Amino acid sequence: MRMGEGVEWGLHCCLTLAWLDERPVSTAKFATLFELPPAYLKKRLQSLVRAGILTSAPGVNGGFLLARSPERITLMDVVTALEGPDEAFRCTEIRQRGVEPAPEFARPCGVATAMRRAELAWRRELAGQTVADLVATAPAEAAARMRQRYARLTP
Amino acid sequence: MRMGEGVEWGLHCCLTLAWLDERPVSTAKFATLFELPPAYLKKRLQSLVRAGILTSAPGVNGGFLLARSPERITLMDVVTALEGPDEAFRCTEIRQRGVEPAPEFARPCGVATAMRRAELAWRRELAGQTVADLVATAPAEAAARMRQRYARLTP
DNA sequence: GCTCGAGTACTCGGATACATGCTGTCCGAGTTCGCTGGG
DNA sequence: CCCAGCGAACTCGGACAGCATGTATCCGAGTACTCGAGC
Numbered sequence: 503m504r505m506g507e508g509v510e511w512g513l514h515c516c517l518t519l520a521w522l523d524e525r526p527v528s529t530a531k532f533a534t535l536f537e538l539p540p541a542y543l544k545k546r547l548q549s550l551v552r553a554g555i556l557t558s559a560p561g562v563n564g565g566f567l568l569a570r571s572p573e574r575i576t577l578m579d580v581v582t583a584l585e586g587p588d589e590a591f592r593c594t595e596i597r598q599r600g601v602e603p604a605p606e607f608a609r610p611c612g613v614a615t616a617m618r619r620a621e622l623a624w625r626r627e628l629a630g631q632t633v634a635d636l637v638a639t640a641p642a643e644a645a646a647r648m649r650q651r652y653a654r655l656t657p
Numbered sequence: 658m659r660m661g662e663g664v665e666w667g668l669h670c671c672l673t674l675a676w677l678d679e680r681p682v683s684t685a686k687f688a689t690l691f692e693l694p695p696a697y698l699k700k701r702l703q704s705l706v707r708a709g710i711l712t713s714a715p716g717v718n719g720g721f722l723l724a725r726s727p728e729r730i731t732l733m734d735v736v737t738a739l740e741g742p743d744e745a746f747r748c749t750e751i752r753q754r755g756v757e758p759a760p761e762f763a764r765p766c767g768v769a770t771a772m773r774r775a776e777l778a779w780r781r782e783l784a785g786q787t788v789a790d791l792v793a794t795a796p797a798e799a800a801a802r803m804r805q806r807y808a809r810l811t812p
Numbered sequence: 813g814c815t816c817g818a819g820t821a822c823t824c825g826g827a828t829a830c831a832t833g834c835t836g837t838c839c840g841a842g843t844t845c846g847c848t849g850g851g
Numbered sequence: 852c853c854c855a856g857c858g859a860a861c862t863c864g865g866a867c868a869g870c871a872t873g874t875a876t877c878c879g880a881g882t883a884c885t886c887g888a889g890c
Contacts, residue, residue: 503658503659503660503661503740503741503745504658504743504745504747504834504872505658505745505746505747506658506833506834506835507747507749507834507835508834508835509746509772510746510747510748510749510751510768510769511751513768513771513772514751514752514768517767517768528861528862529861529862530861534755535755536751536752536754536755537751537754537755538751538754539835539836539837540837541836541837541838542835542836542837544862544863545835545836548862548863548864551863558862558863559843559844559861559862560842560843560844560860560861560862560863561843561844561845561860561861561862562844562845562846562859562860562861563844563845563860563861564843564844564845564860564861564862565861565862566862577771577772577775585658586658588659590658590659590660590745591660591664591665592659592660592662592665593665594662594665596665596666596669596691596692596693597669597691597799599691599692599693600689600690600691600692600806601802601806604798604799604802605798606795606796606798606799606802609796612672612791612794612795613665613668613669613672613791614665615794616668616732616786616790616791616794617664617668617732619782619786620732620779620780620782620783620786621779623778623779623781623782624775624776624778624779624782625775626778627774627775627778627779628775631771631774631775635771636767636768636771639767639770639771640761640767641761641764643759643760643761644752644759644761647756647759647761651755651756659833659873661872661873661874662873662874663873663874683822683823684822684823685822694874694875694876695876696875696876696877697874697875697876699823699824700874700875700876703823703824703825706824713823713824714822714823714882714883715821715822715823715824715881715882715883716821716822716823716882716883716884717820717821717822717883717884717885718821718822718883718884719821719822719823719882719883719884720822720823721823
């Protein structure tokens with residue numbers, strides 16, 4: 503099982519936007535800061551816009567901004583926006599294949615229930631952490647250095 | 658993010674083996690019971706053998722058996738065997754790209770730490786449930802029906 | 813009746829296509845900012 | 852000096868390749884059971 507790398511990109515971009523506080527960052531700047539392919543990065547950022555996590559401003563000095571305060575953006579929001587709302591484990595009801603309908607199939611599949619329980623624990627943990635928590639945890643030098651690097655590439 | 662369907666197959670096969678209690682089940686029988694492609698199913702079952710979860714017996718009336726008691730087989734074991742030991746989220750340290758080494762990079766990446774915390778919750782939940790729990794949860798009719806179906810295809 | 817050997821059925825392990833989805837790029841359309849020329 | 856118009860820079864949205872991984876199949880090699888022939 504693999505999570506797309508866009509999740510890492512999206513989280514670092516949200517963290518950067520929180521650090522820069524209301525200063526818009528364009529795709530090109532993000533791509534320069536993190537050495538990422540600009541076109542594909544833009545595609546992932548647009549997913550975050552569509553999910554209502556970021557807003558985008560066209561025109562010169564445009565770019566992306568957080569759509570709401572970092573306290574209200576959970577890691578679950580970002581993961582769902584970039585990986586889709588589907589669960590990782592998908593029950594295809596193979597227990598019912600090759601056999602006529604039986605009364606015990608009215609109850610939910612125990613395997614699916616067990617897997618869902620684990621996935622809910624994962625989602626709960628993700629929903630319990632916000633971008634603001636990332637800001638609070640990160641060392642202050644990291645934020646300062648990012649602001650410095652940002653200032654250097656907008657003359 | 659998507660989990661391979663082999664996980665569902667593997668868990669149902671383990672549950673079936675626990676129900677049948679020491680009676681070997683070949684790939685062909687599993688494929689018939691669940692209407693799955695035999696060749697690919699065998700490949701996934703071989704992954705479980707390699708992980709020490711199942712044992713295989715060649716020859717007539719051969720097949721697969723649980724390598725240890727159902728109480729000692731966790732869902733985490735099965736998922737790891739079929740999906741690999743790697744974590745879903747992989748930190749590629751994009752925070753360090755495009756910038757010279759800095760002291761704050763000695764501390765672990767906060768984004769990776771946050772994602773790892775969620776993944777650990779998932780793994781803990783999976784490790785806390787065993788195949789024996791699946792047996793205990795499933796309705797007794799399901800086990801009886803499976804034993805009946807198994808007897809019918811071994812004359 | 814007993815023993816040995818050949819045949820059969822089965823699994824193992826690897827090699828090999830096929831399909832799906834993630835990764836990555838490109839283009840046209842629309843929007844905003846800044847500059848410039850005319851009033 | 853003020854304002855309108857034009858160009859530049861930027862983002863949006865979608866369409867389009869390339870690639871990695873999951874899905875699926877097939878074949879040769881090896882092993883255990885069964886049947887039958889010979890002693």
